[in-house]
Amino acid sequence: MLNSFWVSFQLKNTYRVNSIIYALKQIPLIKKILPDDLYQNTGIKILGNIISGLIELYTIFIGKLLYVATMIFGMVYVYENQMDQANLFIHIFTFLTFAGALLNTYMFNPTNDKYYAMFIMRMDAKKYTLSNYMYALAKVVIGFMPWTILFGLLVHAPLYVCLLFPFFIASCKILMSSYYLLVYQKKKKIRDENHPVKAIWLVLFLFLLLAYALPYVQIAITPMIFLVLAIVTILLSLLGLRYIKNYNLYREIYKEILTETNMKVASYDNKDVVKESVLKQIDVDQSVTSNKEGYRYFNDLFMKRHNKILLKSSKKIAVFALFCILGVIAVSLVNEPMKVTINQAMLQILPIFVFGMYMINRGQTITQAMFMNCDHSMLTYAFYRSPKVIVLLFKERLKSIILINLLPASVIAVGLPLILYVTGGTSNTIEYAILFFSIIAMSIFFSVHYLVLYYLLQPYNEQSEMKSATYSIANVGTYMVCYYMLKLQLPTLTFGAVLVIFSILYCVISLFLAYRLAPKTFKIRS
Numbered sequence: 001m002l003n004s005f006w007v008s009f010q011l012k013n014t015y016r017v018n019s020i021i022y023a024l025k026q027i028p029l030i031k032k033i034l035p036d037d038l039y040q041n042t043g044i045k046i047l048g049n050i051i052s053g054l055i056e057l058y059t060i061f062i063g064k065l066l067y068v069a070t071m072i073f074g075m076v077y078v079y080e081n082q083m084d085q086a087n088l089f090i091h092i093f094t095f096l097t098f099a100g101a102l103l104n105t106y107m108f109n110p111t112n113d114k115y116y117a118m119f120i121m122r123m124d125a126k127k128y129t130l131s132n133y134m135y136a137l138a139k140v141v142i143g144f145m146p147w148t149i150l151f152g153l154l155v156h157a158p159l160y161v162c163l164l165f166p167f168f169i170a171s172c173k174i175l176m177s178s179y180y181l182l183v184y185q186k187k188k189k190i191r192d193e194n195h196p197v198k199a200i201w202l203v204l205f206l207f208l209l210l211a212y213a214l215p216y217v218q219i220a221i222t223p224m225i226f227l228v229l230a231i232v233t234i235l236l237s238l239l240g241l242r243y244i245k246n247y248n249l250y251r252e253i254y255k256e257i258l259t260e261t262n263m264k265v266a267s268y269d270n271k272d273v274v275k276e277s278v279l280k281q282i283d284v285d286q287s288v289t290s291n292k293e294g295y296r297y298f299n300d301l302f303m304k305r306h307n308k309i310l311l312k313s314s315k316k317i318a319v320f321a322l323f324c325i326l327g328v329i330a331v332s333l334v335n336e337p338m339k340v341t342i343n344q345a346m347l348q349i350l351p352i353f354v355f356g357m358y359m360i361n362r363g364q365t366i367t368q369a370m371f372m373n374c375d376h377s378m379l380t381y382a383f384y385r386s387p388k389v390i391v392l393l394f395k396e397r398l399k400s401i402i403l404i405n406l407l408p409a410s411v412i413a414v415g416l417p418l419i420l421y422v423t424g425g426t427s428n429t430i431e432y433a434i435l436f437f438s439i440i441a442m443s444i445f446f447s448v449h450y451l452v453l454y455y456l457l458q459p460y461n462e463q464s465e466m467k468s469a470t471y472s473i474a475n476v477g478t479y480m481v482c483y484y485m486l487k488l489q490l491p492t493l494t495f496g497a498v499l500v501i502f503s504i505l506y507c508v509i510s511l512f513l514a515y516r517l518a519p520k521t522f523k524i525r526s
Contacts, residue, residue, distance in 0.1 A: 005131035012113040016055065017048035060143040068144070071096060073151040074487065075212065083220055085155040091220035093148075093165060094229070095211035099204050101172035106136035108180060108191045108257060115258045118251065125251035130244070137173065141166040158223050168230045171237035178240035181247050190253050295389060299396040302374055310366055310404055317360050317408040325415035332423045343423035346416065347431065350438055350495045351488035353412070357442040358482040361405050363450025364475070370397065371460050379524050387519035394455055394514060401447045409443030434496035441503040449478065452510040455518040461525045468525065 076088045107129065117123045144166040152162035184190045214220065221229075292300045303310060332339040378384045416439065417432040426432070453475075459468030466472065488495070 005135060009135075013049070013052055016052045060139045061146070064143040065147050068093075068147040068151050070483070070486075073154070076155055083215060083218055086152075086157040086161075087220040087222055088215055089152060089155045089157055090161060090223060090226050091215060092211045094168075094221050094226060095207045097165075097169050097172050099207040099211070100169070101176045102200060102204055102207070105173050105177040105180065105191075106140075107133055107177045108253075110257045114254060118254055119258065125254055126248065129250045129254075133177070133244070137170045140170045140173070144169060161223050161226055164227070164230045164234075167234055171230075171233045174237040174240045174244065175233065178243045181244065181249075181253075184253055185247075185249060190256055295392050296396055299393060299400060302370075303400050306369055306373065310362065310369065310400075311407075313365070314362055314404050314407045318411045321360075321408050321411045321415065325411070325419060328419055329422050332419070339423050342419065343425075346420040346423065346435075347426065347492050348489050349416070350435070350492050350499065351485040351490055353416075353439065354442060354485040354499070355482045357409065357412075357439065357446060358478070360408055361443065361446035361450070363401055363405065363447050366401055366404065367450055367454040370454070371458075375458075376460070376462070376524070379522075385519075385523060390455070390519050390522050391515055394451070394518060398448065398451055398511075401451055402444055405443045405447045406440070409439055413437075413439035413443075428493065431492050431496075434493055434500075438492075438496040438499050441500045445503040445506060448507045448510050452514045455514050455522050458522050458525065 072089060072092050075092055076085050114128075117128055118125050145163075148165040149159075149162045152165070153159070180191045328342060332342050383389065413436045416435040420426060420432065420435065453471060457468050457471040457474065459466045459471035461467045
């Protein structure tokens with residue numbers, strides 16, 4: 001088994017190093033100074049291995065540090081003076097662990113290295129899976145241990161709780177993995193962690209609600225409750241680990257996962273599977289038409305026939321936002337102390353909504369659909385790549401994306417001032433307008449942002465694989481900036497005014513760049 005792990009580790013590292021070298025070659029300015037024979041260059045390979053090692057250390061330690069520091073330790077201070085900090089830390093950590101185990105077991109995530117190892121190199125599927133799964137669990141325990149001790153002791157949690165947390169996390173993942181394996185053995189159904197079903201998202205939302213909402217009503221898991229829960233979970237996980245070790249259907253499972261999802265591997269039937277999956281979401285009713293002309297007709301027809309992909313989610317988000325707004329209003333009407341708290345929060349809540357609008361914006365999903373279901377084929381024609389066509393279609397698409405994203409944004413934009421008014425209002429009436437226009441500005445900003453990135457950095461190749469390091473860096477940077485906003489506490493008036501002005505300037509500059517550069521950059525990557 002150790003030999004299988006070493007071979008698989010080398011394969012994964014080689015794949016990662018080659019991806020890093022390719023990514024370096026795609027970054028503007030850097031690619032001009034790099035030699036053409038990158039993959040044979042010893043110095044570049046050493047650099048790639050160093051970066052690969054740093055990435056591995058990041059996955060073991062730094063990622064977990066950021067998770068514990070922001071999602072758990074940082075959130076403890078949101079409930080300042082409401083209850084014991086140790087109990088809050090334990091409570092949030094416990095329910096987020098449940099959520100994490102549900103969403104990511106480390107076993108059923110389809111990746112290219114798994115495909116290459118088991119189906120190209122014909123490695124033993126069981127040995128490959130078990131050795132890599134044990135390594136993943138070891139990274140969990142080793143990576144979490146220093147941070148659970150550090151942050152746990154900072155909030156005065158008992159040391160035994162801090163020491164148990166990493167093993168509790170690993171045990172929860174083991175139990176979920178063994179459960180999914182059992183389900184497959186009985187019903188021949190298996191999880192694809194890249195595409196969680198609706199039930200998974202609902203349960204995940206429930207865990208997040210329990211993690212962050214229960215402390216508001218003075219309910220939290222105590223150290224003794226956690227101790228009992230952890231011991232039971234760890235003991236049960238030993239049985240689960242035994243079941244995982246004796247399981248013999250791994251090759252059958254991975255054959256299904258790696259060929260029946262839209263992971264971008266060069267399997268012989270992958271394109272047909274992707275095509276079939278996409279066609280199920282397209283309305284091919286011949287009565288679906290448009291009264292527009294030219295490329296406006298082309299874009300309108302695309303939007304209407306992709307309604308399931310593009311508009312359905314926005315409608316659901318809008319309905320969910322409406323229920324949340326009505327729920328907050330109802331709570332404020334029956335609970336006077338909560339009414340005061342909500343009113344105060346409304347005057348400092350805008351930075352949080354930057355991250356919220358980032359999460360609900362459909363820009364990236366829409367551009368992915370545009371490429372896979374339209375541009376992937378159309379960009380092979382010279383007339384479609386002409387500057388006039390690109391600019392015209394860009395304008396039409398931008399209008400459509402803005403309208404799609406404005407559906408949930410409008411509900412939120414109206415709801416926030418309404419909540420502020422119901423909970424006691426504000427002496428400065430301009431703050432109502434700032435709340436409204438800030439949400440609208442954020443929605444338009446993200447709509448422009450993702451479409452401009454798509455046209456300027458078009459990241460996909462003819463196999464629909466993402467091949468632009470710059471595009472990935474831009475997406476990560478967007479996420480990090482939006483996530484950082486969760487920590488800001490600024491007055492609505494000040495932050496909102498700056499946000500609206502910034503959004504207008506960003507949109508103007510981005511659109512100028514798109515009109516000037518898109519005719520040169522909007523093409524299928526080689």
